[in-house]
Amino acid sequence: MIVVKVGGSAGIDYDAVCADIAGRWKAGERLILVHGGSGETNRLAEALGHPPRFVTSPSGYTSRFTDRQTLEIFEMVYCGKMNKGIVERLQRLGVNAVGLSGLDGRIFEGRHKDSVRVVEDGKTKILRGDHTGTVEKVNTGLLELLLSAGYLPVLTPPASSYEGVAINVDGDRAAAALAVALKAEALLLLSNVPGLLRHFPDEASLIREIPAAEVESYLEFAQDRMKKKVLGAAEAVKGGVGRVIFGDARAGQPVSAALGGAGTVVS
């Protein structure tokens, strides 16, 4: 089993990702696709007059402050435009894909964090009304059912809280939890960069290999949102996933290239 997570930042070639996945799926590979949608969510939020608000925690992690209106915009993009766009591409390629969010069948579950500690203008504050959380539990029953019946699951945040409330969760870490739950041999985190760069944005500074036991020490090279990918990779390898690859989804055959060793390989 392979878990492929494709991001939602500018420059990602979804046609290339879907064509590669379709070829591998038809050749008999078992896989699940997880996707993001941050770029398009930012655009729609601006257009709807409710611009995105990013906050930084005291430990330096950046996240989207997700009030109820933001959550609804997030769902329009992640569960709507992005998810259906990917399912449509796969259907056109002859793959019977089924798009679901983590809320559907409670595939992704976690605790709802209503308040978040943030640093703004050098001061630490608490913001309330946040609809976020972290995936703590993956319910694989529905996924096994779909896979055994020949459907390719295409998953996206949000997740469900234990109370059944939709929560915005990080897609990379959700994919990592999924890969652990399914005992996947590989987790691919594909985005609009060649991998983890030692000197971002210098693409020539690509880090090719990271020993599994040392992955957390590479957090120092990751800025803002890349940190979550490194954290996800650490959680996946700790949970028994054979290897995690940060790969490039901008062109070519992104899945095959990453599985072939292009990008940053954590193992």
Ligand SMILES: Nc1ncnc2c1ncn2[C@@H]1O[C@H](COP(=O)(O)OP(=O)(O)OP(=O)(O)O)[C@@H](O)[C@H]1O
């Ligand atoms: N050291 C680094 N190496 C590579 N990229 C980095 C680094 N530090 C920060 N980044 C940034 O991280 C981004 C990738 O993370 P981001 O969460 O935006 O992607 P995504 O997975 O495509 O999006 P989504 O949240 O929609 O799933 C890159 O576009 C880059 O700007």
